[in-house]
Amino acid sequence: MSPDAAPRLARGMRLREDPARARWVVMGPERLFVPDEIALEILRLLDGARSVDAIVDDLAARYAAPREAIATDVTVMLDDLQAKGVVTA
Amino acid sequence: MTPTPPAPLPAPLGLLAELTHRCPLRCPYCSNPVELSRASAELGADEWGRVFREAAALGVLQLHLSGGEPAARRDLPEITAHAAAAGLYSNLITSGVLLDAPRLKALAAAGLDHVQLSVQDAEPGSADRIGGLPGGHARKMAFAEAVHAADLPLTLNAVVHRQNLDRLPDLIELALTLGAGRIEVAHVQYYGWALRNRDALLPSRAQLDAATATVTEARARLRGRLVIDYVVPDYYARLPKACMGGWGRSFLAVSPAGRVLPCHAAESLPGFDFPNVRDRSLAEIWTRSDAFERFRGTDWMPEPCRGCDRREIDWGGCRCQAFALTGDAANTDPACALSPHHHLLDLAVQDAAVADADFTYREMPRLPSPV
Numbered sequence: 001m002s003p004d005a006a007p008r009l010a011r012g013m014r015l016r017e018d019p020a021r022a023r024w025v026v027m028g029p030e031r032l033f034v035p036d037e038i039a040l041e042i043l044r045l046l047d048g049a050r051s052v053d054a055i056v057d058d059l060a061a062r063y064a065a066p067r068e069a070i071a072t073d074v075t076v077m078l079d080d081l082q083a084k085g086v087v088t089a
Numbered sequence: 090m091t092p093t094p095p096a097p098l099p100a101p102l103g104l105l106a107e108l109t110h111r112c113p114l115r116c117p118y119c120s121n122p123v124e125l126s127r128a129s130a131e132l133g134a135d136e137w138g139r140v141f142r143e144a145a146a147l148g149v150l151q152l153h154l155s156g157g158e159p160a161a162r163r164d165l166p167e168i169t170a171h172a173a174a175a176g177l178y179s180n181l182i183t184s185g186v187l188l189d190a191p192r193l194k195a196l197a198a199a200g201l202d203h204v205q206l207s208v209q210d211a212e213p214g215s216a217d218r219i220g221g222l223p224g225g226h227a228r229k230m231a232f233a234e235a236v237h238a239a240d241l242p243l244t245l246n247a248v249v250h251r252q253n254l255d256r257l258p259d260l261i262e263l264a265l266t267l268g269a270g271r272i273e274v275a276h277v278q279y280y281g282w283a284l285r286n287r288d289a290l291l292p293s294r295a296q297l298d299a300a301t302a303t304v305t306e307a308r309a310r311l312r313g314r315l316v317i318d319y320v321v322p323d324y325y326a327r328l329p330k331a332c333m334g335g336w337g338r339s340f341l342a343v344s345p346a347g348r349v350l351p352c353h354a355a356e357s358l359p360g361f362d363f364p365n366v367r368d369r370s371l372a373e374i375w376t377r378s379d380a381f382e383r384f385r386g387t388d389w390m391p392e393p394c395r396g397c398d399r400r401e402i403d404w405g406g407c408r409c410q411a412f413a414l415t416g417d418a419a420n421t422d423p424a425c426a427l428s429p430h431h432h433l434l435d436l437a438v439q440d441a442a443v444a445d446a447d448f449t450y451r452e453m454p455r456l457p458s459p460v
Contacts, residue, residue, distance in 0.1 A: 030180075085313075
């Protein structure tokens with residue numbers, strides 16, 4: 001995914017709380033993804049307007065990690081979620 | 090040494106709501122029971138609303154609105170609204186032949202999350218013959234356009250068998266043409282109606298190998314565009330599947346008349362008195378009922394399951410298949426190579442290879458004629 005792409009959850013995908021199991025999940029047809037803490041932070045920033053670059057900036061401001069490392073992590077994760085049909089850009 | 094405490098009871102994730110057994114199609118592998126419920130016995134929309142709220146409170150996240158054809162119910166928008174109000178992710182499992190654009194729009198407005206459309210084949214003539222409804226395929230194509238226009242996500246569901254498996258590449262192409270984000274390639278499962286038609290439906294080994302190669306190639310080519318769900322059929326498997334993720338572990342089904350089942354095919358099993366949502370709460374049924382406890386966990390297992398290190402992976406496989414093929418639902422699923430009944434699957438494949446291909450179509454029960 002390129003730095004200026006503006007990813008969002010794919011049609012039919014919903015990020016919601018799963019109170020019975022005290023966690024958050026991404027739900028789609030016959031599928032359920034349980035994001036880890038970092039993935040959840042990224043997923044919450046997806047709105048179809050904010051660019052990958054802006055997402056990385058946001059995370060870099062909040063986490064004590066080199067911006068470059070965060071950019072790599074975010075891109076790898078979004079590419080993976082795009083391949084799985086969870087995210088679209 | 091302290092005794093191991095019993096494992097906590099898992100919360101169910103998925104609910105299959107079979108809203109009706111009525112359906113204009115007559116597929117010879119229909120997953121409904123051979124004894125179909127009449128319309129007069131169906132739960133009302135408000136009763137479904139209560140079931141959905143109880144399910145959500147139990148931990149259910151995903152709801153499949155199915156049938157029969159769920160759109161045979163005129164109150165489907167009301168039922169869908171109940172699902173949305175309960176916070177469930179709703180998936181409409183439909184044949185598409187009874188829904189026009191305005192009705193679909195009403196469902197989207199009611200909060201429907203996703204549509205799963207079944208197709209019987211990629212070739213219209215064959216599709217209509219398999220579904221037993223002339224003109225049905227064309228109506229499905231029009232419906233898929235309406236799904237697109239309503240901006241609802243679409244999964245194409247293709248049940249595959251000997252008479253359509255050679256056109257799997259066309260079915261995948263059809264999913265792309267119709268704008269589906271996902272295709273489910275589901276091999277027929279042989280109990281109920283499908284068992285009656287097994288000789289006409291079982292694919293050959295060569296067909297299966299070609300299909301597996303098709304899926305492997307298409308998955309690589311369409312990565313990021315189309316998700317392809319595909320599972321090797323039991324009749325050619327060496328390991329059984331964890332049917333429903335294990336009996337009473339993650340899934341429940343409610344029949345049109347309100348009976349609660351650990352699997353939608355469980356009504357084919359004898360010796361069960363399935364509890365009804367009209368009499369008991371879903372929580373009580375899930376946690377304390379003979380139907381859900383009978384095959385839950387591993388205590389019920391015979392050998393070779395009992396001593397197998399996969400017993401908490403496949404949970405002994407499918408109870409309905411064990412009963413259909415061995416006459417005892419408590420046997421190891423014959424799909425397992427370790428089952429003493431495993432050879433029955435090979436025999437069925439051999440029989441089917443030389444059988445003719447006429448269908449016994451699914452039919453609703455007829456009222457007895459007056460005397």
